[in-house]
Amino acid sequence: MGHQQDAYFVPSKSYWPIVAAVVMFVTVFGAAHWLNAQPGEEFFGSTTLKIGVAGILLMFFGWFRSVIRESLAGSYNSQVDRSFRMGMMWFIFSEVMFFGAFFGALFYARMYSVPWLGGEGHGVLTHQFLWSDYAAAWGANGGGGPDRIGGSFQTVAAWGLPLLNTLILLTSSVTITIAHHALKAGHRGKILVFLGLTVLLGATFLYFQAHEYIEAYRQLNLTLQSGVYGSTFFMLTGFHGMHVTLGTIMLAVIWLRCAKGHFSKDHHFGFEAVAWYWHFVDVVWLGLFMFVYIL
Amino acid sequence: MNNLSFWILPFAFALLLSTLFMPGGGPAGGWTMYPPLSLQGDSVAYVVFAVHLMGISSIMGAINIIATILNMRAPGMDLLKMPVFVWSWLITAFLLIAVMPVLAGAVTMLLTDKYFGTSFFNAAGGGDPVLFQHIFWFFGHPEVYIMILPAFGLVSEIIPTFARKPIFGYKAMVFAIASIAFLSFIVWAHHMFAVGLPLGGEIFFMYATMLIAVPTGVKVFNWVSTMWGGSMTFETPMLWAIAFVILFTIGGFSGLMLALAPADFQYHDSYFVVAHFHYVLVTGAIFAIIAGSYYWLPKWTGRMYSETWGKIHFWSSVISVNVLFFPQHFLGLAGMPRRIPDYNVAFANFNMISSIGGFWFGASQLIFLGVIIHTVWFSKKKATDRVWEGAKGLEWTVPSPAPFHTFDVPPIINDDELAHGHTDD
Missing domain, CATH: 1.10.287.70 (Helix Hairpins)
Incomplete structure (x- = not known):
């Protein structure tokens, strides 16, 4: 000071x-x-x-x-520290709104545009004149749209890898919280172990996600081009994956800084900022798991 | 970070403008970038990335403003003692953080639709071009308040100064800004009445839009009440501020007409809309910015501007701007559409009047340029610290021009120095 x-x-x-x-x-x-x-x-x-x-x-x-x-x-000084905290919170809020745009597109496609193309509500004439044989359904091939853009595809099952990934991210949230408590208590060894575990869990998540993408492309024929289903699926999970990547890198940097002893019990904004970011990424995943995979 | 958000801008503009010189020309879809038209041409990627850069710039600037206002106020400067101008900026910054990422998302979808084969806005793939309009206007409507709220703040500083009275209904002013900001999130589809919305949507967005007239009415009423019974003088900033109140109200009323969904089917995409948004943005936002420039110019430069030429600038502008935009109301009601290079000869006379007003208004701004050049380099008259007899607020307690890093330590706040007087009465 x-x-x-x-x-x-x-x-x-x-x-x-x-x-x-x-x-x-x-x-x-x-x-x-x-x-x-x-x-x-x-x-x-x-x-x-x-x-x-x-x-x-x-x-x-x-x-x-x-x-x-x-x-x-x-x-x-403490005033600058408070400014940093506010800055990080508002940054995360802006990220929430960014994902909100894509979730909005997903809900709109599922609730409105696909059913309308299938003849529901005021889409009845479009349906009759343009694509009268199109039966609207989400997933399977209905999400590929009336012209079957991207060809036939299958969706990723929610209860396999995605469930595992959910558990991985939830566990990583727990480990980072343990690390945070250890930081406050001043146990550096414990911090390094649990923060290291968090980094590893993040990397594992990314590995499984890459695996899932490869399987989707090779075996399910589910690609970015698979109509609005493929678009929303890959854009949402892809942006989330990019955020996990960034979060993992930030966690690794924080791990190094912890190892060098940069943080003290009551002066560790960098750690908290990354922890907040990690929790945010986790929450977005829960939304994805719910609305993209399960429902 | 503020510095970065400033430096990004020239590069982002350069990126956007560079498309004009490329094969295929500038962006096809206008500023609203509606697909599928906007997906034509090669400039899409440049436009999208330019929007991303500007979005990053806006978000960083806004985060800075919020953290500064909430965290770095001088001791004794409670939130409800802040100048209305600062309040308007706090709320504007919040709007920016909330909606710029949404725009970034929308243009990202444009980018992937164009280059990576996604189907967000392609009906053949299960998407919908109207989806873009929804996401765009979820950004776009708060965006227009981002442009006007700081103008409200400026006028709320200037009118009390020259009426020599505290602003009438300070808290009501603050709450009015906040409620306008809140409402701005639930009215976006009033830009899309003619696109084929379900009936329930039309009705909801029509009523929500008309609700905005209430807090806006509160503000206009309070500005007028601030002037009521004040000992007014009409220096140049005050003239601009009064013109703002009157002409912005005209723009507000035409907005109310447009908000009626059944009537909007007639007005939609006509010159009536053009007249409406020029009354709120030119005679609204820009007039307030000019008023603010005259108001703080002596503080910025340490010298007084020429009152005579300022007044000539004002009268020339205020007459020409009405010659420019008022006939456009008639053109729109008579059915002249927006965004066409050619039109029915029946509209020629009013268009001619409007064009004369346009050139006249543009030329009037050269006077403004002259006034500023004169003030900065040639004016002999030094500005005092206070500058205006009735000016209240911290900036008038320091020398003109303000010293580098104005306050090294937080200043002491004296309640009598606040533009709106004591708040507890």
């Missing part, structure tokens, strides 16, 4: 913001170019994309390194 509590913390000047803006621009410009490239001409776009992604990784590394240094130097 180098500063007095009643003075505002004024951060030192930093180049990271403009660096971040530049690398983000390079990344998306490369990605857009790549998406539009003719076959055989992808080189420029994909290279630009790779340079951008590498730049983003470097930027995150550098920016977080300076934040960690400031934190270790004790520059952050």
Whole structure:
């Protein structure tokens, strides 16, 4: 606590913001170019994309390194700590809204657009004139839409791998909470074990999810192109998987920081932020398990 | 983080504008990006990524604003003592965090529909193009309040200053902003009355939309009541603020007409809508921003602007803006559709009047540019700390221009210095 509590913390000047803006621009410009490239001409776009992604990784590394240094130097008073907490909470709220858009699309497709195409409600004329032989049903092939886009497919059974993954994520929530309690009590060995377990559980989850995707593509013919069913299935679970990946990486970083002794009993915002994020990812999965797999 | 959200913007704009120079041209679908039209052309990916960048920028800026307002107030600055302008920003920031990710989701679906073969908006695959409109307007309606709420805040600072009275009904003003923000989440489909919604949806969204008139009416009433019996002077910021109250109310009334679902089938996608949203956004949001610029210009630069030229700018703008947008009401009611390059000759006269107003209004803003250049570099008249006789609030207690890192330690709050006086009375 180098500063007095009643003075505002004024951060030192930093180049990271403009660096971040530049690398983000390079990344998306490369990605857009790549998406539009003719076959055989992808080189420029994909290279630009790779340079951008590498730049983003470097930027995150550098920016977080300076934040960690400031934190270790004790520059952050309790007011800054509260600001960080609020920032993280509102960030998670924005993520909730992002998933909300995709859940909204799922509910809309299941409750409205697919039944309407099958002739329910005010969709009766569309049904009669365009696709009079289409029988609306969710999953199986009904979700493939009237034109059977993506061909026949089967859905992933909820009570196999997805159930296992649910249990894995729920267990990881427990282990991270144990680690948090250990942190508050100051048992570093216990923290490292349980936080390490959490990282491993996250990685296992990702392994099983990859396995599930491969099986869906190879054996069930369930692909991203399988009509609105495939779209919602892969976009929801895919974005969730990306968040688990990010969460696992963050947990691993936190594990390293714990091993180096960066956190103290009452000064460990970085740990809590990642823990919150992990719980958020867990809750999203419960929603997915419920509405994508079971129902 | 604020710095990053600023730096992202020029790059995001560059990305968006670069599509204009690409083969296939700029984005096909207009700002609402409705599929399937918006999925034509190669610019989709650029647009989507530009929207992502701007979304990230907005969310970071908004998180910063919320954390600053909730956490870094000076001791003694209770939430219900904050200036209305700060309240309006707090609520705007909340709206931004809530809806920008939803837009990001919607454009991501556009991207995958175009490049990865998903069927979110493709009826042949079980999706629905109207789904995009629902998600888009769930973002889009709060978005228009994101544009107008800070304007409400600005006007709520300026009117008390020049009426030399505390704002009338401070708490009512705050609650009105909050209820407008809440209602903004449940009215999105009023942009889609003509798209073929179920009857129940039309009725719900019609009534929910009309409810917004209540808190907005509270605000207009309170601004007028603040002026009532005040010892008013009409410096340039006040003129703009009064014009805001009157012209924004016109835009509000045409909004109420549009909110009626049966009537909207006639008005939909006509110039009446164009007139409506220009009255709320140009004579609303932009007038308030100009009012705010004149109001704080002496504080920013340390010099006074030319009152004469400010007034010339005001009168020229306020007359020309009505020449520009008022005839569009008639055009719309007569049936002229939006977004067409060519139209029936019957509409030519009103369009000519509107165009004259348009060029005139645009040229008037050159006066504004001149006033600012004059203030920054040539004005001889130094601004005092207080600047305006009736100005209340922390920023008027420091020198003009404000020093770098205005307050190193939290300042002491004196209740008499607040724009709305004591809140406990």
